[in-house]
Amino acid sequence: MQEVDSGPAPALAPAAVSLAGVEKRFGAVTALAGVSLAVPKGACVGLVGHNGAGKSTLMNVLAGTLAPDTGSVAITGRDVTAGYAIATARENGVRCIFQEGSLCPNLTVAENARIEHPSLTGFSWRTDAGRLIRQKLDEIFPGHGIRPGAMVADLSIARRQMVEIARAFTVTASPVDVVILDEPTSSLDQTIAEQLLAHIRRFVEAGGSAIFISHLLGEVLEISDRVVVMRDGKVVAERPARDFDRDGLVAAMGSVAAAASAAPAASRRTAAPRVDIDAGRGSTVRLTAHTGEIVGLAGLAGHGQTDALLTVFDGGGAGDRVEGAVAFIAGDRQTDGAFPLWSIAENLGISSLGALRRGRLISTAAEDALAARWRERIGIRTPDVWNPLLSLSGGNQQKVLFARALASDADIILMDDPMRGVDVGTKQEVYKILREEADKGRTFLWYTTEMDELLICDHVYVFRDRMIVADLARADLTEEAVIQASFRHDA
Numbered sequence: 001m002q003e004v005d006s007g008p009a010p011a012l013a014p015a016a017v018s019l020a021g022v023e024k025r026f027g028a029v030t031a032l033a034g035v036s037l038a039v040p041k042g043a044c045v046g047l048v049g050h051n052g053a054g055k056s057t058l059m060n061v062l063a064g065t066l067a068p069d070t071g072s073v074a075i076t077g078r079d080v081t082a083g084y085a086i087a088t089a090r091e092n093g094v095r096c097i098f099q100e101g102s103l104c105p106n107l108t109v110a111e112n113a114r115i116e117h118p119s120l121t122g123f124s125w126r127t128d129a130g131r132l133i134r135q136k137l138d139e140i141f142p143g144h145g146i147r148p149g150a151m152v153a154d155l156s157i158a159r160r161q162m163v164e165i166a167r168a169f170t171v172t173a174s175p176v177d178v179v180i181l182d183e184p185t186s187s188l189d190q191t192i193a194e195q196l197l198a199h200i201r202r203f204v205e206a207g208g209s210a211i212f213i214s215h216l217l218g219e220v221l222e223i224s225d226r227v228v229v230m231r232d233g234k235v236v237a238e239r240p241a242r243d244f245d246r247d248g249l250v251a252a253m254g255s256v257a258a259a260a261s262a263a264p265a266a267s268r269r270t271a272a273p274r275v276d277i278d279a280g281r282g283s284t285v286r287l288t289a290h291t292g293e294i295v296g297l298a299g300l301a302g303h304g305q306t307d308a309l310l311t312v313f314d315g316g317g318a319g320d321r322v323e324g325a326v327a328f329i330a331g332d333r334q335t336d337g338a339f340p341l342w343s344i345a346e347n348l349g350i351s352s353l354g355a356l357r358r359g360r361l362i363s364t365a366a367e368d369a370l371a372a373r374w375r376e377r378i379g380i381r382t383p384d385v386w387n388p389l390l391s392l393s394g395g396n397q398q399k400v401l402f403a404r405a406l407a408s409d410a411d412i413i414l415m416d417d418p419m420r421g422v423d424v425g426t427k428q429e430v431y432k433i434l435r436e437e438a439d440k441g442r443t444f445l446w447y448t449t450e451m452d453e454l455l456i457c458d459h460v461y462v463f464r465d466r467m468i469v470a471d472l473a474r475a476d477l478t479e480e481a482v483i484q485a486s487f488r489h490d491a
């Protein structure tokens, strides 16, 4: 059913930016099959859709980084299609915060800010750029703790994302009228994400326009005035946000509404744990995980969860125990784990080379069969598994990393918040697969920032200041309990 709900007209004044009849093909893939979209002045438009629906492609067209095959772009009613490019977009006040990040790692925060502001010249450009970015960081993320002189490579992913966001809102020569945010909160923890949402609201209330793409539907409903749903390169629904609820959005995206989370099996703690490590800095609680268990790691981002996973990956220290083969699924595929120039099939099979070997060589047929099986099982959207990994949408790349670990013969699977950027329908599939695999005897250690995901776990360790500060049994697991444990309560 491909119907577009009409809803009330978005605005009488010309839209801040609009697209009409935009089509874009990549070889055999039609990423955009005739999309029209108008973003009113002083409004935030939420954009949702399954992985590969065409959201990022649409944003790239608006940002001037991709030329459409057909269709037009207008800014405040003026057709700007001819020769539309990044510079035109910028001059007309359109800024984009890309999913993949665009900062230069070997430059400082201030130097990265200067790249977007060529008007900052003269001896003091570095100080001026530093001041500009610091002011914006202070405004959006009070208490951010980022120095303008810091090298971007030394910043955590969350801080890099904060700089990226702040930079998009800085103004010198050209205005900021329309800001496009493609999954901007995917590496931010909840407190920082809320600071960003509050800033976007202030920005639109002051007359700015925003396009907000996210797979966190609660976030989209909270921030948006209107929501646009895309499916297979088309807009299939568009309504005021208040006319949607979460299930309605999920249905419009073409997925089934979330079922109750998979039930855990009865206690599995009969035998000795498969993982038993000191989780760091004087934790009194050891981190243990048994055969068949899904163990959650919670707490604010950067409080030692990833390091605990890496300790297990390295086999633990003296007095620790890690029994069985281990696989790691990274949350940040740009720095860990993905081989962008390799094919999807090669990326998927790299942890299963033993099983794929025929004689002394890796069998292409076996690699092909493995990739085809997983393409089917978690819906990796591609016409050909031998296409490069980079031809996939962000969420589909993440699915490949996930499939790689599950296809391997690892007993222990470590997950470093890998489900961000994966659409709601696929998430439900993956949760089911996790439980099935745990029932077959695998052990999962899962760092996640999403409460829905913690609820799938058998028990959850909460980290604070690089220590385990709580071990919550499933029965005690509530959002409040996790939040309370995550924050220090100095009386």
Ligand SMILES: Nc1ncnc2c1ncn2[C@@H]1O[C@H](COP(=O)(O)OP(=O)(O)OP(=O)(O)O)[C@@H](O)[C@H]1O
Pocket: 026, 029, 030, 031, 049, 050, 051, 052, 053, 054, 055, 056, 057, 058, 381, 390, 391, 392, 393, 394, 395, 396, 421, 423
């Ligand atoms: N450079 C490219 N080469 C080939 N195919 C591409 C390229 N960029 C995008 N595609 C394809 O276009 C389609 C739309 O991708 P797009 O990245 O726009 O999806 P998306 O809705 O942003 O997905 P996600 O939620 O996973 O980020 C996908 O099928 C993708 O594989």
